[in-house]
Amino acid sequence: MIIVPEREIADLMTREAAFDAVEQVFASMASRDAYNFPVVREAIGHADALYGFKGGFDRAGMTLGLKAGGYWPNNLEQHGIINHQSTVFLFDPDTGKANAMVGGNLLTALRTAAASSVSIKHLARADSKIIGMIGAGHQATFQLRAALEQRSFEKVIGWNYHPEMLPNIEKVAIDAGLPFEAVSLDRMQDADVIISITSAFAPSLMADHVAPGTHIACMGTDTKGKQEVEAALLARATVFTDEIAQSISIGEAQHAIADGTLDQDQITEIGAVINGTHPGRSSDQEITLFDGTGVGLQDLAVASAVVRLAVDKGIAIEVDF
Template sequence: MEIAQIIRAVGRDAIMDEMVERLTEGFRALGEGRLPPSPPRSGFVRESNGTGVLEWMPHHDPGSSATVKVVGYTPANAAASALPTIIGTISRYDDATGRLTALADAVVLTALRTGAASAVASRLLARGDSRVVGLIGTGAQAVSQLHALSRSFGIERVIVHDVDQDNADSFLIRSKFLGLDVSIAPPEAIAAEADIICTATTTEVGAGPVFGDVDTLQHVHVNAVGADLPGKTELPVALLRRALVCPDHLEQARAEGECQRLSDEEIGPDLATLVAGPGAAEAARDTPTVFDSTGFALEDHIALDVLLGFADRMGLGTPIDIEYHPRDALNPYPDEA
């Protein structure tokens, strides 16, 4: 509820703008070696409600804090449980003592930072005069993808597709706050007409690309968001091989992103490298480019910083005692036991 209070009070645009700018700063610091890298996420596959995963994503800022997100990806949630496909919690620990200092829901934060990361990549790799955005997959992630892009580009037309027609129809309502012209089209039409494409689907492992290898605009930029399992990919491999492919986290993208299918020589610089030195991005803006967005823990660490900053300024947040601290630090049992 307090996250909703923050969004209502601060405004969606202000929060998204802050997220984009803070992520840009974070990627630049990472690319310049001023921030430590995050390890790749780890977890396990679940089969109890269709195929899904439960993963943990840690980031350590030495001398300050550590952030850990535990996230569940369950494509069956919407139909079976009326829950989001991606749910999770995020926690913050003091680096000096190891104490838990903050705990927050991660559903909104994940959507915000994923959309913001695509905006950071698109600012670098897409042409500044991009006007047509295509969305393949119109779930919760699509809302924040379009919102983030709308803050950086003069979007005139949005074309969307989803294998679930109800999702596509409802997206026209869910995105109405942006005031954009949104229409539904086949995926191949989106691939052929859009300046910027965002793919955020729940396509299954080994199912193949979500659009065919059609002729795209020569300068097309794609934010590929949905590849998050070994063997799960969204884009035609031929498109990847003629594009500059930039992962967010190289090791992670090799394991479960679009980069799974590419050799080392076919993978371009990661996003942090591009933010720190944008020359390679500028040279590629008139050619196909792909941001291989698997989402990693530094993004969550920064997103939590943004949330906690707003919460502190607004006096929000509920103090709770989760940890038990015995009177004698050397005795784990209470005196009366």
């Protein structure tokens, strides 16, 4: 079995490699060459932690496995480590033998950013110039760096529940040579692309905050009850997602489905756009929305890629297991 420790991931996995892996697995999902297993996510009754499993099988990439981990809200304060902790396990699809164990913390951040970046590539207007960020935490910095590679953006605007955190994304903008402006939510009307990446259980982005032609990537809702945008916004938009079953149950669409403003058959897998079986954006006035719920196959795809890189560079740890 190959082990790739967390400490090695930063020197192995690039944003480009993560993007390619996620784009390919979304395409495999839409063509039914890959599928996700049911998600297990539970409060364990200790340390206020949420723990769970996401897994799946990609027949096209011959990748089988799962990610185990979750959210420990007191980690940073009490233990000096990040709150999200995870590990990816890969298995041989032909024999079931364990093939690899890979640190999943940085990979999770990279694959989540890659998903929204894939949505921008395939759904945002080509002439998009202003990107709006809702959220300014750890994941928001990964989101913004990846997104800026997809269009010739000229400005970044941002809003956060805690304004003192906005310098996190301001630094990313400045490093990219772009001006940054902290704005009120109604100023998101200025944005051509909006990424929402919060852990909120009540909407902040409302339908009247979004101008025609905008592309929105909703990346924070991955649990029943969470919500980042008003359900009425999904009714105005053409909605895409990574996986429909997760979108309607634990993703942003759960609320629009529940109140009847959106039907399941109005949601399209983004892999269909990648494969060319759906046209994607139909006009410059259309609002497109990507509901990024985070699927296990994303984790397996980036973990498989990093294992190959570790082997190629001779830094993989091999153990008899």
